[in-house]
Amino acid sequence: MTILVTGGAGFIGSNFVLDWLRQSDEPVVNLDVLTYAGNLENLASLDGDARHIFVKGDICDRALIDSLLATQKPRAIVHFAAESHVDRSISGPGAFMKTNVDGTFTLLEAARAYWGALEAEAKAAFRFHHVSTDEVYGSLKADDPPFAETNPYEPNSPYSASKAASDHLVRAWHHTYGLPVVTTNCSNNYGPYHFPEKLIPLMIVNALAGKPLPVYGDGQQIRDWLYVTDHCSGIRAVLAGGKLGETYNIGGWNEQANIDIVRIVCALLDELRPDPAGPYARLITYVKDRPGHDRRYAIDARKIERDLGWRPAETFETGIRKTVQWYLDNPEWVARVQSGAYKDWVSKQYSAA
Numbered sequence: 001m002t003i004l005v006t007g008g009a010g011f012i013g014s015n016f017v018l019d020w021l022r023q024s025d026e027p028v029v030n031l032d033v034l035t036y037a038g039n040l041e042n043l044a045s046l047d048g049d050a051r052h053i054f055v056k057g058d059i060c061d062r063a064l065i066d067s068l069l070a071t072q073k074p075r076a077i078v079h080f081a082a083e084s085h086v087d088r089s090i091s092g093p094g095a096f097m098k099t100n101v102d103g104t105f106t107l108l109e110a111a112r113a114y115w116g117a118l119e120a121e122a123k124a125a126f127r128f129h130h131v132s133t134d135e136v137y138g139s140l141k142a143d144d145p146p147f148a149e150t151n152p153y154e155p156n157s158p159y160s161a162s163k164a165a166s167d168h169l170v171r172a173w174h175h176t177y178g179l180p181v182v183t184t185n186c187s188n189n190y191g192p193y194h195f196p197e198k199l200i201p202l203m204i205v206n207a208l209a210g211k212p213l214p215v216y217g218d219g220q221q222i223r224d225w226l227y228v229t230d231h232c233s234g235i236r237a238v239l240a241g242g243k244l245g246e247t248y249n250i251g252g253w254n255e256q257a258n259i260d261i262v263r264i265v266c267a268l269l270d271e272l273r274p275d276p277a278g279p280y281a282r283l284i285t286y287v288k289d290r291p292g293h294d295r296r297y298a299i300d301a302r303k304i305e306r307d308l309g310w311r312p313a314e315t316f317e318t319g320i321r322k323t324v325q326w327y328l329d330n331p332e333w334v335a336r337v338q339s340g341a342y343k344d345w346v347s348k349q350y351s352a353a
């Protein structure tokens with residue numbers, strides 16, 4: 001048996017592939033086009049491991065997906081591939097529509113054709129797992145209850161609108177064609193291999209470089225943070241036991257204001273790598289707010305706990321300490337991401353093609 005993962009060279013996808021192969025010998029075919037966010041160095045520990053088959057390619061390429069499905073015969077598709085950064089979606093929404101909407105559509109159509117031709121037993125076992133976000137639900141007021149699976153969709157950014165569109169496509173392919181789908185909507189992840197354009201890794205790498213720590217607006221926006229391997233275990237639980245056509249929220253029960261996150265990161269760095277120039281919090285700089293900035297996200301994760309017995313293993317205290325330590329222990333990874341050298345592997349590998 002094999003699973004097909006899309007976007008498995010990105011932050012969560014690469015953590016998922018590593019986590020999967022720590023738990024199981026079931027091979028992973030990893031389809032990733034390697035945008036700026038795809039980094040095969042995240043998977044360097046799998047070099048020479050026959051259980052990981054990397055394929056460089058686009059989820060919008062129907063012929064490629066058809067041929068991958070025909071040759072690899074996966075029992076499931078776990079779909080991470082996406083443009084994921086809200087700020088980039090504001091400055092350039094086109095790529096988000098292409099990958100998140102068209103790409104998901106292409107993948108669903110290929111999956112439908114493949115699944116439709118399977119023998120009865122394989123057909124019944126097949127799963128299309130769509131990895132989505134809590135941002136599709138919009139923004140909460142301070143005293144609103146956390147997002148439940150029944151909340152209406154109210155996406156506010158080009159990114160969240162494109163993810164909402166993809167969630168709707170997945171739902172419709174189940175309702176109309178019977179494709180066996182499950183969807184997970186997760187809150188903000190953090191942990192190793194997080195690209196330093198997102199809040200937590202950006203604050204760590206800027207602080208270590210003595211650069212300003214840019215906090216948008218008043219810094220009082222709230223996110224619900226989940227350690228990335230807890231997201232991976234939640235996906236495994238839903239893939240194994242989730243009800244077809246249903247959606248499951250995944251979250252850390254850990255709401256924090258951005259400014260508090262930045263202060264926690266600074267305090268950990270003060271402890272683990274003190275700066276002779278003074279406390280890292282001196283670098284905090286309030287900057288212009290993100291347009292349309294959602295004020296608060298929070299996840300009600302009771303359904304996945306009640307139905308599938310999932311709860312996060314990490315607390316924020318343990319997860320953020322591991323994360324800061326990981327960045328301190330991996331300065332080469334950070335340097336190669338910042339210099340662009342992580343792309344060298346791709347140009348060497350594919351220059352002859």
Ligand code: NAD
Pocket residue numbers: 006007008009010011012013031032033034035036037038039057058059060079080081082083084085099103131132133134163185186187188189190195
């Ligand atoms: P990421 O940006 O780090 O990685 C995305 C990966 O997808 C990259 O490896 C990239 O090369 C690949 N990719 C992009 N376009 C592609 C295409 N057309 N074809 C093939 N591969 C393509 O993203 P992430 O943070 O790891 O998020 C993964 C998924 O999880 C996304 O669907 C995102 O919406 C969702 N999600 C993310 C978070 C979070 O906090 N990061 C939270 C909830 C849900």
Ligand code: DAU
Pocket residue numbers: 084085086087132133134135186187188189197198199200202214215216217219221222223258290297
């Ligand atoms: O909620 C899940 C989502 O979390 C995922 O679907 C997205 O893919 C992921 O990128 C993330 O979106 P956010 O916009 O919440 O994450 P980001 O790290 O970009 O920002 C977190 C908060 O920090 C947000 O309120 C904006 C703020 N911020 C961010 C950056 C990069 C700053 O104040 N300064 C910054 O420099």
